Amino acid sequence: MIHQTLHDGWQLTAVSGDVPATVAGRSVRAEVPGSTHLDLLAAGLIADPYLDRVETDLTWMHRADWRYALAFEADAPGADERVELVFDGLDTVATIELNGELLGSTRNMHRGYRFDVRGSLRGGANELVVSFRSALAHAEEVEAELGRRDHAYPHPFNMIRKMACSFGWDWGPDLQTAGIWKPVRLERWHSARLASTRPLVTVDPDGTGRVEVHVDVERAGTAGLELLAAVGGQETRVPVDGDTGVATVLVPEADLWWPVGYGAQPRYDLSVALLADGEAVDASEHRIGFRTITVDTTPDEIGTPFTFVVNGRPVFVKGANWIPDDHFLTRITRDRLARRVDQAVDANLNLLRIWGGGIYETDDFYDVCDERGVLVWQDFPFACGSYAEEEPLRGEVEAEARENVARLVARPSLALWNGNNENLWGFADWGWAEQLAGRTWGLGYYTELLPSIVAELDPTRHYSPGSPYSPGDVHPNDPDHGTRHEWEVWNRVDYTHYLDHVPRFCSEFGFQGPPTWSTLTDWVHDEPLTPTSPSFLNHQKADDGNGKLDRGLAAHLPVPEDFADWHWATQLNQARAVSFGVEHFRSWWPRTAGAVVWQLNDCWPATSWAAVDGDERRKPLWYALRHAFAPRLLTVQPRDGRLVVVVVNDHDDDWSGELVLERRSFTGAVLAASRIDFAVRGRSTALLEPAAPLVTAADPEAEVLVATTGDVRAVHLFAEDRDLSYDPAPLSARVETVPGGYRVDVRAASFARDVAVLADRVAPDAVVEEMLVPMLAGESRSFLVRTDAVLDDPSALAGPLVLRCANALGAPVVRS
Template sequence: MSDARGAGPHRQALHDGWTLRAVSGRQAPPEVDGRAVPATVPGCVHTDLLAAGLIPDPYLDDNETALAWIGRTDWVYENTFDRPAGDHQRLDLVCAGLDTVATITLNGVEVGRTENMHRSHRFDVTSLLRAEDNTLAVRFDSAYRYAEAHRDRLGDRPNSYPEPFQFIRKMACNFGWDWGPTLVTAGIWQEIGLHGWSVARLASVRPLVTVDGGDGRVAVHVEVDRAAELPLAVRAQVAGQTAEVTIPAGKRAAELTLTVTEPELWWPRGYGGQPRYELTVTLHGPDGDTLDEWHRRIGFRTVRLDTTPDAQGAPFALHVNEVPVFVRGVNWIPDDVFPSRVTRERLAHRFDQAEGANVNLLRIWGGGRYESADFYDLADERGLLVQQDFLFACAAYPEEEPFGTEVAAEAAEQIVRLASHPSLVLWTGNNENIWGWHDWDWQEPLAGRSWGRGYYLELLPRLVAELDSTRPYWPGSPYSGNEEIHPNDPAYGTTHIWDVWNTDDYPKYREYVPRFVAEFGYQAPPAYATLRRALSDEPLAHDSPGMAHHQKAADGDRKLRRGLDAHLPEPRNFDDWHYLTQLNQARAVQLGVEHFRSHRGVCMGTIVWQLNDCWPVTSWAAVDGDGRRKPLWYALRRAYADRLLTIQPRDAGLAGNGGLAVVAVNDGGRPWRASVTVTRLTLAGEPRAKATLELDLPAYATVTLPLSAELARPDEARAELLVAEAGDRAGRALWFFAEDRDVRWPPPALVAVVEPFDGGQRVRVTARTILRDLTIYPDRLDPFAQVDEALVTLLPGEAATFTVRSDAPLDPAALTARPVLRCVND
């Protein structure tokens, strides 16, 4: 890249050679106070102190508590570098992300101050740079001190946790959540470097992609920064089409429109392919030299949100390319408390897990971050839809300065940054704040003070409309679409269902027929190997110190026990408790998903809370903090399959008195034709009644097939079940007439044969009796071992093969005995 004036930009990363030290007298212990340690950039204080051996791992045992001083300490990062070669009219210091309250000095001169983790900043440092030995320092003041000062100045506002997270534009969950640790970070968390340029540069490029009839259109909005008032040319190219426009001297903006005839459309996964087209925008000077360039891959697709009132209330249905999409979603939280540890490879693995569970949408929750370029690029590539919350969660947020200005700048930057991504289909104003204002006793303590309404219902919708009208905005999750209707009314818009976890039993999901469920979930502990890595408890128990510390939900252990008591046998020890709580989590979410999907048409989406964890913790996640799949993941894969067969109660007279139906849901693109056999059996496998139902189901449709009283009414509820099958076990649905705790289970009898193969072992289990929710936990023998299936119910005489992958052979006897091989009736 040329360094001649006007010939092109020069970018120099400043990621090497940094040191970090605590500002003396600010909370740090003696071994850290004032001591300079090597710093990794991008990174944060916690990871640098950990790498230097100065703190224990914050994720282990209760170390988090002993490290609270880090968030109350001021820190300084320092680096020395030489001025880039070349004759540039401008040299800018570009900070992609500073966490959070930063003062930047260069050669002892203050360059700027920042107070928003979610924005980038650019500073002209041309006149401050020496040829050699430039000293750059970034001081981070305590996030606590900043937030508490604004809280004291503006007056406190209600929130869900006793922390001041709404008084600073920072990742809220750094201050702790009901699944996360309180680890308040500081640091240069994204790229930092120098940008040398002359004449002009591309300040922003905002491509708005639409499809009209068979044609795709790209309206490219360009803004430039200038170092010279000369005429400029902007050229855009995509799919063989080129457009060019002149920006006269004194002007800083231009728009170009490109039309592509009949482009291939970008589709969500499961609906079609994900073709993308390279869009290139270049900026040229008067002599034709290239001054700057910008590249993205875009996709042609339309997205529309249908909220037209109907007889049931008002729907919430996403249409992509005018096809209604039933959302099979999961909520996404930051995958690590320390974002620099989340690599593209790690995200790709997490996306593999989402796709493996038949997920088609990720909702990026509003207490975390605007996700990375890698996250969005992977979503584009794989056809995973994304709902991005603006970053407000579970609190009344002040709208006074400096927050009003910061929020407007942050939102505008992120809307522009993400406009090119076809996977982004919905912006949401906040998480639970409108609901909180209505229902969580906020109004009296607020006493008329601002709480965020102006953001969600005025500022953010205006910015989305101005900057990117190609995708919808929804003011909150949950929200009914109208301030006159309760924000969490299931008949309107989006709904969160949390009474099931907090106060009720999970069959209550069946009392709801919502239009769209944006949050619901149930807890369970992480994998055994994850617990053993993170906790030093001896013995490990559900209420041992480490387990208790890594259970952040209010009364979480008691709620887990309430669920066990309602459904499952009494656990005899920790191994039983671990298996049964994981099983109950899977059962609860599967019941909810299958019920909501069975009402496809009225309900058009479910977003399970949650896919992932950020550390080892008992939580609602399907994938734990070490990346291991919990049994919930396997249940979700089944419940979110394109073709779902489920047995559902369909009137008030269930409880063994009839009122059952088989519901078939086809979310695939092809018709589903099959014969469905429904059999009422004893636990010993003896048939009591049988019927065959014919299934002829179009794509993207559902059908309800009522069952006769002969099938739906058992002779003995505690000893019978219903089995519905559509050709194979993947198309099988079960209905037990009694809770597991009351069922007359026979002692399990089975034959297990272990056969090695390259990369692992196959475990073939043949049932001599019924085996309820048979699961193998190979991580108890090898922390890195994985199994392909879980929660398999076998009737007498049936067999299943489990594929266990591990680097080293596992002991066959241990692999086929408790506590590795489990079923409810063991």
């Protein structure tokens, strides 16, 4: 197999649409893989789409058509040679011509295409042209042909197989990319090639690793074919009859791959070779891990559980939803993905859910998750819309699903195939049935087509029809069955209402907050900068987003008038809301078997639900997740009208010790105290009930319950911050220079809640190692800030806009 990459030398031209004069008629250098926006940006013809309100200036690109052209040299096809032009990904509606001959057309971003070019490729100079037309115009035409199906947001993203959030979402821009977004090449081969390689990796009951390598081959002659598979010092060689073959390799006493926190992630090299008359003509390499994985949905006395089981062990899922990490997908590098997944692991997460409005992620993403032991929940790309099941969509759905299931089947991190995001719920509750009037809406995809493809190509994994999903004749978002999305919180009720339900598995819940200060001010330049200034609002895509932020804040803290205080308060409230939900869900293990936060990451600089903002900076929420998902957790929870301390042990080892409980005044006086011995088995929880004097405050506005064992602490307040008699300025600090940055030594004169160092306000690269720490009166704590910056005034790290806590946002009443 000979590959000739075709990436260099492309030219891009706008060919139709309401194109500005500065762009019309001009050809610019095109980066491949890439997109039209990035090429125009590199040429200086547009401003950065993420900046201020530039997004709205670029709506002309929604209906523009484009021409990519490449002149390249190639050898003429040999007499017995197959030559194919291969596109791994085209975004999205394209026609392909080689030397003036039409090869074909595409209309699916989620799959690759292969064209036989023996009749059109010339020896010497060749011209390849890829013409893209407006994806929006195509989607509107399909909608007119098939009839409207309801969907979220203005554009009919459900009428085209393209990344849905390319058309905008409640956290992302409406830019509608176009371009050659994955590699393109010529492939030359003789005799035969591997059209598909699917290693099905499992573990036999005796611990033997089993690899069944299924291949599809394409022949170009009559040579006898063999399949050679080798892994872990073992190999198998079998003949290939027809166009398929299977080789099984057994690895005795295989080392098991585990999720992070449960064990190591050993992987094995699997080599697969296709032999023609004894000579290797094609090959593929894979890194595999031996493990078994399923989801336990056996009905119980409550309803239907949804518990991931890896290598026979139940796992509490500590997860986050994943969106494309940049709206411009070709800017996402392996290094960037590694940084993001490392941030997930550092926040104690063990699963990422690839949400259905995005893409099937790149091989780099799964490589990184395989290496780090992060489980991957993979949605098929359907989200928040009803999808027609007729052509021209059905054939594309089947083709993309087959290609991507086969591509990903060997990944040890891949834990679940999920049919869609919120579409079963949408049909049940959002008026779709009336609007559809009997037309198809996707149910056949989720309950017939997709599960049949998974059963055929990847029988090693669980398939769920949707998220949320409840089996049987119950509402798809029923808390007692399957998976649940909790969006009453954020949309309508206070975050304390997470307590209203004990779901079996919560696969979406979350709360908004703005990005870090440096990210915000790098991209938004309103003067003055306020929550309602024009560019700030352009980066707030949620319906009534600021109103929900303020209403959610007002239940707990005053809504500040000063923008810097508002920014900190809303970030803090986001962190509080989500950690409140996480601790509630974890306290109910094993009844609740997972909490998947919306969302880990952002695709641009926005006010959103993300824990890591679009410039890769950790928001306060990230630190809150690390605390709430810690392997060992103390959390104060209501049970049957009383307060209990739930001890959560997500270690294999048992956890025992002495729990110290104290009811203290904010000024440090111990008002009541007790000690409770506890012992909690590995991967389990225990409830400890404090005596009444500990949970009954004499002065609810000025007291705190503190639970401590070893280095694990929980605090519980008896009233909302807005009603508490905090010392508004309880902290003093000094800053010392240390290798790699600075140390901020902080002392609390009175109880200080959620102490934070917002270090990026001083140096854009600065990262503080810890944040949102409760400090008792008289305590001292050091906060390490990593930065390459040499500060003229290091004391700025202890300044009033940098060293923060909740106290100054509450009622400024000093209690003696």
